[in-house]
Amino acid sequence: MTRRARFxxxxxxxxxxxxxxxxxxxxxxxxxxxxxQYRDHAVAAxxxxxxxxxxxxxxxxxxxxxxxxxxxxxxxxxxxxAALLRPARREQDHAPAGGGSVLEATRLAGYVVLAVTLLxxxxxxxxxxxxxxxxFQGGVVLATxxxxxxxxxxxxxxxxxxxxxxxEVGEGLGAAAFAGLGVAGMAVxxxxxxxxxxxxxxxxxxxxxxxxxxxxxxxxxxxxxxxxLLAKFLEQxxxxxxx
Amino acid sequence: xxxxAFFVAGWLLLIGCLGIVRSRNLVHAVAAxxxxxxxxxxxxxxxGFQWKAVAPVFGNTLPTNTPVVDPVVQAMTLTDVVVGAxxxxxxxxxxxxxxxxxxxxxxxxxxxxxx
Numbered sequence: 001m002t003r004r005a006r007f008x009x010x011x012x013x014x015x016x017x018x019x020x021x022x023x024x025x026x027x028x029x030x031x032x033x034x035x036x037q038y039r040d041h042a043v044a045a046x047x048x049x050x051x052x053x054x055x056x057x058x059x060x061x062x063x064x065x066x067x068x069x070x071x072x073x074x075x076x077x078x079x080x081x082a083a084l085l086r087p088a089r090r091e092q093d094h095a096p097a098g099g100g101s102v103l104e105a106t107r108l109a110g111y112v113v114l115a116v117t118l119l120x121x122x123x124x125x126x127x128x129x130x131x132x133x134x135x136f137q138g139g140v141v142l143a144t145x146x147x148x149x150x151x152x153x154x155x156x157x158x159x160x161x162x163x164x165x166x167x168e169v170g171e172g173l174g175a176a177a178f179a180g181l182g183v184a185g186m187a188v189x190x191x192x193x194x195x196x197x198x199x200x201x202x203x204x205x206x207x208x209x210x211x212x213x214x215x216x217x218x219x220x221x222x223x224x225x226x227x228x229l230l231a232k233f234l235e236q237x238x239x240x241x242x243x
Numbered sequence: 244x245x246x247x248a249f250f251v252a253g254w255l256l257l258i259g260c261l262g263i264v265r266s267r268n269l270v271h272a273v274a275a276x277x278x279x280x281x282x283x284x285x286x287x288x289x290x291g292f293q294w295k296a297v298a299p300v301f302g303n304t305l306p307t308n309t310p311v312v313d314p315v316v317q318a319m320t321l322t323d324v325v326v327g328a329x330x331x332x333x334x335x336x337x338x339x340x341x342x343x344x345x346x347x348x349x350x351x352x353x354x355x356x357x358x
Contacts, residue, residue, distance in 0.1 A: 010264040032294040039313040054299035058318035077329035084336040
């Protein structure tokens with residue numbers, strides 16, 4: 001199909017879709033109204049389990065099994081990307097040539113911000129049930145924060161601080177811990193991922209039952225998975241050369 | 244104004260599709276797909292929005308009867324973001340392989356099936 005024909009086909013399809021979309025939207029109850037029935041039930045359930053961050057309560061308590069699926073998608077995609085990005089038979093994985101020059105100020109800023117970012121990531125995971133944040137967000141912050149070492153100009157330093165084998169184990173352990181907490185809920189309360197731990201008092205660090213534990217499990221998995229993913233892309237760019 | 248956010252969501256979806264259709268570079272096509280996905284974020288958040296309501300995070304300072312926006316769609320948006328990121332990673336990994344094997348990233352030059 002030529003580019004012109006493809007574009008015409010798209011225009012025809014897109015204009016039909018746009019007309020249907022406008023018709024559909026005009027039948028909706030409008031934007032910003034006060035009627036949110038799911039909200040009312042979700043907020044009541046979250047407060048019942050002492051979870052201050054209702055989004056975390058939805059993700060890890062009310063819809064926990066969906067999050068298990070989401071986590072499995074992440075695991076599968078990291079495995080898939082790692083398989084796609086492994087060096088081909090004709091390619092060689094060699095040590096990178098000495099790094100380029102980086103300003104001393106950049107290097108200093110990189111190390112300072114590294115510490116702050118790692119702390120922020122741990123804080124996001126640990127307080128995921130109280131304040132905005134959680135395992136997914138904190139995990140990504142931790143993993144990308146580690147790569148500030150690379151921005152600060154040292155691929156060898158990054159490679160040393162990032163033993164990929166242990167991150168692979170960590171990713172599996174995170175996913176297994178999530179499933180294990182689900183099985184524990186089934187053993188104690190008879191339903192998968194049931195929130196069986198005491199809820200504690202609303203707004204405390206130790207509250208919300210199993211939500212903080214699930215946050216930590218997800219945080220470990222996401223951090224390890226993202227590190228592996230970025231490592232594979234960096235290898236492609238830096239240490240792997242074609243035939 | 245009543246439906247503004249919904250139309251923004253539809254527009255983002257369509258403009259992203261246009262980007263994919265007219266793409267001359269696989270990385271550009273992946274970025275255009277991300278634009279499509281951001282349309283779904285806007286749609287979900289618009290469905291849960293309420294004027295003068297706050298974020299659904301209660302603390303010791305925010306009484307629990309304060310009106311908040313819908314947390315269910317926010318949790319779905321989080322799922323959406325995570326799945327979107329994993330799809331992007333997989334597609335970019337494929338683009339890397341295609342660039343190596345075919346020596347091109349223009350989708351129009353990839354015509355033969357291999358396997």
